[in-house]
Amino acid sequence: IRHSRDKWLRRSGLPLPPGPRPLPLVGNLFDQPQETPWLTYLSWSKQYGSDIVSIDVLGRTTVVLNSAKAISDLLERRSVIYSSRVRFPMLNELIGWSWNFAFMAYGQRWRERRRIFTRHFSPSAIKWLHPVHTKHSRKLLHQLLHSPSEFQSHLRHNQTASILESVYGTEIKGTQDPFYRIAEISMLSLSTAGVFGTFYVDFLPILKHLPSWLPGAGFRNLRQKMLKNEAKSCIGKNMLENNDSEDDETSLQVIRDALGIAFGAGADTSVATSLVFVLAMILYPECQCKAQAEIDAVVGRNRLPDFTDQSKLPYVNALCKEVLRWQNVTPLSVAHATSEDDVYAGFFIPKGSVIVPNTWAVTHDPETYAEPAKFDPDRFLSNGCIDPNVKDPQAYTFGSGRRICPGRFFALDSLYCNVTNILACFSIEPTPDGKLVDVPRMLNGVISFPEEYDVIMKPRYLGVEDLIEGALAQEVVDL
Ligand code: HEM
Numbered sequence: 318i319r320h321s322r323d324k325w326l327r328r329s330g331l332p333l334p335p336g337p338r339p340l341p342l343v344g345n346l347f348d349q350p351q352e353t354p355w356l357t358y359l360s361w362s363k364q365y366g367s368d369i370v371s372i373d374v375l376g377r378t379t380v381v382l383n384s385a386k387a388i389s390d391l392l393e394r395r396s397v398i399y400s401s402r403v404r405f406p407m408l409n410e411l412i413g414w415s416w417n418f419a420f421m422a423y424g425q426r427w428r429e430r431r432r433i434f435t436r437h438f439s440p441s442a443i444k445w446l447h448p449v450h451t452k453h454s455r456k457l458l459h460q461l462l463h464s465p466s467e468f469q470s471h472l473r474h475n476q477t478a479s480i481l482e483s484v485y486g487t488e489i490k491g492t493q494d495p496f497y498r499i500a501e502i503s504m505l506s507l508s509t510a511g512v513f514g515t516f517y518v519d520f521l522p523i524l525k526h527l528p529s530w531l532p533g534a535g536f537r538n539l540r541q542k543m544l545k546n547e548a549k550s551c552i553g554k555n556m557l558e559n560n561d562s563e564d565d566e567t568s569l570q571v572i573r574d575a576l577g578i579a580f581g582a583g584a585d586t587s588v589a590t591s592l593v594f595v596l597a598m599i600l601y602p603e604c605q606c607k608a609q610a611e612i613d614a615v616v617g618r619n620r621l622p623d624f625t626d627q628s629k630l631p632y633v634n635a636l637c638k639e640v641l642r643w644q645n646v647t648p649l650s651v652a653h654a655t656s657e658d659d660v661y662a663g664f665f666i667p668k669g670s671v672i673v674p675n676t677w678a679v680t681h682d683p684e685t686y687a688e689p690a691k692f693d694p695d696r697f698l699s700n701g702c703i704d705p706n707v708k709d710p711q712a713y714t715f716g717s718g719r720r721i722c723p724g725r726f727f728a729l730d731s732l733y734c735n736v737t738n739i740l741a742c743f744s745i746e747p748t749p750d751g752k753l754v755d756v757p758r759m760l761n762g763v764i765s766f767p768e769e770y771d772v773i774m775k776p777r778y779l780g781v782e783d784l785i786e787g788a789l790a791q792e793v794v795d796l
Contacts, residue, residue, distance in 0.1 A: 325667055326665075329665040333664060333665055334664040345374055346374055356677075358678070369381065371664075382672065385682070391672065392716075392717040396719045399672055400423045401422045402652070418578055419581070430578075434579075438552070438726060446552075450479055453475050453478050458739070458789075459789050461743060472591040475735065477580070480579055482549075484579045486539065486551035556576070557572060579724060594735075594736055596644075599770070607632055608636050611630055611633060612626075624733075631703055635697035641732075644765075644767065647676065648677035648765050649673050649677070650674040697709075715728075741777075748772065
């Protein structure tokens with residue numbers, strides 16, 4: 318039995334990108350790293366002297382891109398070839414998630430869904446959702462005030478509630494609400510993330526827990542409310558109202574699918590990012606203090622921060638960028654796949670290859686970010702303003718090319734809103750008996766959560782409680 322490397326060399330006259338030598342039949346199955354694969358892939362680059370490396374797993378070539386240049390050359394400049402996805406047979410065919418465009422092959426079905434999603438999640442299209450983010454941040458503060466030790470569950474509830482209200486106009490009611498229960502169950506992904514096998518089977522673990530009535534029921538509910546003129550403003554309502562071919566069943570299905578994936582793709586990623594933020598605040602108390610001093614100076618202590626403050630809070634904005642960079646929660650992005658044979662840097666990349674962008678390697682490249690392991694928002698600032706010469710990690714952490722995360726503007730608004738409100742009200746400290754590590758451990762999985770940790774959140778000053786209760790009452794009346 319010949320190695321697949323030899324097969325491709327014979328066929329194309331060019332070698333595959335270098336990598337560990339595969340075994341007959343199973344290829345590099347046993348070389349696949351189980352823990353922090355992003356580090357192993359980067360070490361292979363050093364070992365083989367190439368920023369792109371490859372392995373063969375059961376006959377399929379996987380090419381890992383370990384530099385910003387390779388990612389941009391292939392996923393952006395050659396996006397026509399590099400924008401497909403590997404098949405997710407387990408999720409698509411067995412569990413029935415074939416409606417989910419995040420897993421769809423590049424083509425017309427994907428394009429239709431992606432186009433409508435992108436239009437309705439653009440920065441200008443989601444600006445009107447600022448009050449929704451603000452309301453849910455205030456609810457989060459209230460929950461943190463009353464049961465701070467359950468912060469993980471509160472952060473998850475917060476993301477679930479704000480995505481569902483934004484998309485379907487649905488408000489989650491209490492802990493018996495079916496959507497709340499989904500969110501709770503999907504917490505399982507936290508504890509099982511460490512044992513997940515490969516990077517493509519496990520993308521969006523939350524999807525495994527969604528009941529079959531999503532996206533169907535969410536969409537049906539919304540349409541019924543619209544018929545009765547009872548639907549609240551939401552993205553789904555906008556999509557339906559702007560739908561030119563209203564009676565066309567296919568276009569309704571496209572809208573239904575585009576709405577359904579917002580929860581699946583947005584919830585886990587945003588929760589993991591919030592957990593990274595809280596962890597950074599325990600490990601780097603000096604950054605927490607600096608951000609709080611800025612909020613006190615700009616917002617004061619008589620009200621809570623909102624979106625009108627954002628342009629006046631450069632340190633907080635830099636801190637949000639650093640949260641995304643420091644422990645990016647999608648360290649290997651989401652695998653792309655090639656739809657044609659290609660040649661790059663003298664290497665052959667066969668059609669159907671899995672392409673893994675190692676974004677962790679890029680956001681931890683010391684050439685771009687000095688002392689990359691350190692959490693340091695100041696790296697993004699120059700003379701008290703965001704420095705345009707420092708590469709914004711958003712350019713990497715949300716993926717690249719035609720598949721770049723279309724929910725990123727929504728995610729950034731939500732991150733800013735929660736970070737500012739939490740820092741304005743709470744002092745975040747480690748528990749006296751909590752294990753405190755210098756280098757946080759991130760669990761394996763396409764969405765990488767920090768290993769579980771405890772935290773103490775205390776109101777920063779007398780009067781925080783009144784401020785939160787007052788703001789919440791105000792929000793409920795306003796909306
Ligand atoms: C901090 C939070 C988030 C992170 C780090 C993140 C990251 C990513 C990444 C790395 C990808 C793959 C991009 C690629 O293949 O090149 C992706 C895809 C996607 N994300 Fe996000 N995301 C976040 C939040 C959200 C939110 C809130 C939504 C929805 C409102 C969303 C919707 C999507 C969708 C629909 C896709 C699939 C795009 C496609 O295949 O065409 N994401 N995201």
